[in-house]
Amino acid sequence: TTIAGKSLPTSSRVESELLYNKMRNHKSISIVLIVVGVISFLYFGLRKIDMIRVSRVVIYMLNAIIITAFIYITLLISLRWYIGGHIPLSNGFETMQFMSWSLLLFTLLLQRKFTITIPFGLLLSGVTLMVSTFGETDPQITNLVPVLSSPLLSIHVVVIMMSYSLFAFILLNGVMAFLLKSFSRDCDKQIKTLRQFSNILLYPALFLLTAGIFIGAIWANISWGRYWAWDPKEVWALITMLIYSFPLHQDSLPLFKKEMFFHLYTIIAFLSVIFTYFGVNF
Numbered sequence: 001t002t003i004a005g006k007s008l009p010t011s012s013r014v015e016s017e018l019l020y021n022k023m024r025n026h027k028s029i030s031i032v033l034i035v036v037g038v039i040s041f042l043y044f045g046l047r048k049i050d051m052i053r054v055s056r057v058v059i060y061m062l063n064a065i066i067i068t069a070f071i072y073i074t075l076l077i078s079l080r081w082y083i084g085g086h087i088p089l090s091n092g093f094e095t096m097q098f099m100s101w102s103l104l105l106f107t108l109l110l111q112r113k114f115t116i117t118i119p120f121g122l123l124l125s126g127v128t129l130m131v132s133t134f135g136e137t138d139p140q141i142t143n144l145v146p147v148l149s150s151p152l153l154s155i156h157v158v159v160i161m162m163s164y165s166l167f168a169f170i171l172l173n174g175v176m177a178f179l180l181k182s183f184s185r186d187c188d189k190q191i192k193t194l195r196q197f198s199n200i201l202l203y204p205a206l207f208l209l210t211a212g213i214f215i216g217a218i219w220a221n222i223s224w225g226r227y228w229a230w231d232p233k234e235v236w237a238l239i240t241m242l243i244y245s246f247p248l249h250q251d252s253l254p255l256f257k258k259e260m261f262f263h264l265y266t267i268i269a270f271l272s273v274i275f276t277y278f279g280v281n282f
Contacts (some may be wrong), residue, residue, distance in 0.1 A: 013083055017141075020079040026097075026133050029069060033126025037064055040119035041172075045179050062118050063111075069125065070104040077101060084141040089157040092281070096132035098158070100125045102165040109167075116196050120172045124165070152219035160237075163257035163275055166205035167244065171270040172262035173198045181260065195259045198266060199247075206244050213237050236276040243269050 042061055077097060080088040088094040107121025173194045180187040216237075217227040228234060247265060250256045255264070 011206065016081050020076065020083060021080070023072070023076060026129055029072060030129035030133070031127045032065070033069060033122050034130065035126075036062070036063055037119055037121075037123025037126050041123055041176075042120050044116055045176060045183075059115065059118065062122065066104055066107055066118070066121060070101070070108065073097065073101045073104065073129075080141060087154045089154050089161075093132045095157055095161055096128050099161045099165055100129040100132070102162050102167050103168065105168065106162075106165055114175075116176065116194075116197070117169065120169055124168045124172065138172075150223065151218055152215055152222065156216040156219055159208050159215060163205045163208035163212060164277065165209070166201045167270055167273050170198045170201050170205065170266045173201075174265075174267040176261040177260065178267075191259050191263070195262055198262070202244065202247060205239065206248070209237070209241050209244070213241060232280045233276070236272070236280050240269075240272040240276050243272050 040058075043058070077088055079095070089098055103121050103125040107125075109119050110117045111121075177191045177194045180190055184190075213234075215233075220229070221227045246253060246255045247262060256262050
């Protein structure tokens with residue numbers, strides 16, 4: 001059936017939208033994730049990242065929360081994708097929701113090797129989900145303008161948000177290192193472990209950011225007829241890439257061989273991510 005040449009929504013799509021409207025209580029789940037994340041962050045910190053001391057029952061309980069939240073957000077994204085007919089990555093609300101999903105995914109993938117990612121993932125996922133409600137409180141699902149319909153744009157956003165998720169893990173590694181240094185005398189081994197974890201994450205995070213910028217440039221050329229226009233968003237993405245590339249050159253910059261300087265730098269460096277995503281927009 002059509003009205004004024006436009007197809008009416010199918011019954012399944014209407015039912016999906018009704019289900020989506022019933023489920024979209026982001027604030028409640030974000031508050032739960034933040035509260036549990038903060039408590040578990042302090043719990044793991046008190047154990048000084050010695051995973052032998054962490055109760056397996058606690059880990060199973062936290063994993064149950066992570067998996068439940070992951071399934072919930074996956075269903076929300078899937079419903080929004082089905083209702084709108086396009087991948088939901090076209091505004092701040094949708095990208096923050098996807099970043100929350102990415103953080104939970106990385107938590108599930110990394111926790112077997114680095115159990116400290118469990119509180120990190122809970123806390124960061126809750127914060128990003130909460131931020132999504134502040135910016136645009138679940139904006140209306142509409143059709144995309146033609147220039148935003150390119151699959152390259154979706155790939156660009158996915159890759160960039162995954163890199164930001166990994167940078168967020170690196171940030172909390174630095175915060176945890178300073179908490180350990182402040183409240184514990186015998187913590188050199190734990191701080192070094194956090195440094196190694198950050199190093200492992202830094203390579204894929206920087207690769208994803210660089211790849212995202214490259215894909216974005218290709219999309220810009222197809223859409224606007226130029227690869228690079230030196231607009232604020234592009235410039236700050238490049239600045240962020242350069243800032244995070246410095247710690248990889250420890251032979252040329254020996255200061256980065258010091259654990260605490262490295263952690264301090266990664267904490268400050270995340271300000272460039274925040275400014276690139278939020279500051280430039282506002």
